[in-house]
Amino acid sequence: MLTVTLCVIASCDTCFAQPNITSGKNHFDTESAALATLAKLGWWATATGALLCPACAMDAAERLCQQRGHLWAPWRPCWCHGKSLPHTTPGRPAVCGGELRWCARCQHGETRFPGTGTKAVA
Structure with a gap:
C-alpha cells in the first residue's frame, strides 16, 4: 500500500537553514503548527511572508534599527544593587x-x- 502524506517543511528564505528542533521533528502537519513552533525558536515571519531563522532575523532587525532607529524599552535600574564597585555612586x-x-x-x-554619558553594551 502506498500513502501520500503532505507536510510543511520550514527553511529560512535568506540562508536556507532549517530549524534545529531537538525532537527531530522538522515536518509539521499545518502551517499554523510550523509557525507556532518556529516563533518559540526565535524565527520570524515578515509582513511580506518571508521566513527568517534567528540569525537572519537579527540581521534584518539590526538593519531596520539602523534605518528607523531603535524601539527602546524604558530605562531600568541596574541589577547590581550597589554590589559592583565600578557601579557605585561616590559618597553612596x-x-x-x-x-x-x-x-x-x-x-x-x-x-x-x-x-x-550613555554607553552601548551590545
Whole structure:
C-alpha cells in the first residue's frame, strides 16, 4: 500500500537553514503548527511572508534599527544593587545609580550612570 502524506517543511528564505528542533521533528502537519513552533525558536515571519531563522532575523532587525532607529524599552535600574564597585555612586557606596535599556527589535543595549554619558553594551 502506498500513502501520500503532505507536510510543511520550514527553511529560512535568506540562508536556507532549517530549524534545529531537538525532537527531530522538522515536518509539521499545518502551517499554523510550523509557525507556532518556529516563533518559540526565535524565527520570524515578515509582513511580506518571508521566513527568517534567528540569525537572519537579527540581521534584518539590526538593519531596520539602523534605518528607523531603535524601539527602546524604558530605562531600568541596574541589577547590581550597589554590589559592583565600578557601579557605585561616590559618597553612596551601597547605591549603584546605573540604568539599562534594550531595543525590543534588535536587542541592542545601553547603560548610563550618574555623571557619565550613555554607553552601548551590545
